[in-house]
Amino acid sequence: MKKNRYLLYLLLCGLMFYIAIPELSFAQGRMEGIYAASWLFFGLLVFAGNLAAYLYSPRKSRISGRTITGPGKKKKARLFAG
Numbered sequence: 001m002k003k004n005r006y007l008l009y010l011l012l013c014g015l016m017f018y019i020a021i022p023e024l025s026f027a028q029g030r031m032e033g034i035y036a037a038s039w040l041f042f043g044l045l046v047f048a049g050n051l052a053a054y055l056y057s058p059r060k061s062r063i064s065g066r067t068i069t070g071p072g073k074k075k076k077a078r079l080f081a082g
């Protein structure tokens with residue numbers, strides 16, 4: 001369910017870039033250029049964060065009432081001999 005949310009956020013961020021990039025002016029003046037560069041920087045941070053969350057979110061599968069992360073993953077037990 002979370003992967004769908006991250007995909008929606010990625011699509012909305014792409015739409016935001018599609019609409020805003022032609023409106024940003026990098027060569028008009030000093031303050032306008034700083035604003036455009038910072039807006040683009042923060043937008044790319046949002047896009048990268050959502051892309052990382054989408055790609056690296058753990059998969060959960062249900063097998064007989066237990067949740068296991070990933071296929072064939074078992075919880076490791078540590079033994080201390082002392």
